[in-house]
Amino acid sequence: MLRKRIVGGHNKQIDTIVNMVLPSHEQGRGRQLLEELVTDPDAPIEAYGGQRNAVRLTSISDAVDYLKENGGDVPFGFD
Template sequence: MQQYRKMEDKEIRNRIVRKMLRNQVVGGHKKQIDTVVNMTLPSHEQGRGRDLLEDMVTDPDAPIEGYGGGHRQNVRLTSVEDAVDYLKSNGGDVPFGFD
């Protein structure tokens, strides 16, 4: 049986922000919450990742905002600068070309 390492919440949040930054999910570009979680995290962490991403949308210190209405639950970064600052202040890895 394969053993999976449980990721820390901070590591999950940093990974989500980093992936959204690399894919430039900012401005008019948006993604559904499920899409972000699925492209970012291993399957055994996706449930927790979804919860953390939803929490980040309501956290004024997080660089992620909800976008649009309806049932789709779209998210995007508030700005590239906010995402870079968030990663730097939370020990995350800033993608090449954004620092």
């Protein structure tokens, strides 16, 4: 989501995100993780527009900080 800059007014459906970035054999797990992250108050992902399936990052800096704190790889150009 960070690499695709899904933040601010740019929100996407969870299905669109997993289809865009994950191979088919990982899409089910990716969908599950996104749904869990939306409910996690410490995660930089929020539901948008009253639909649980539309999500976005709270901010670029929140996403970078979250990745760093949790051992994730920050995409080139964001660090």
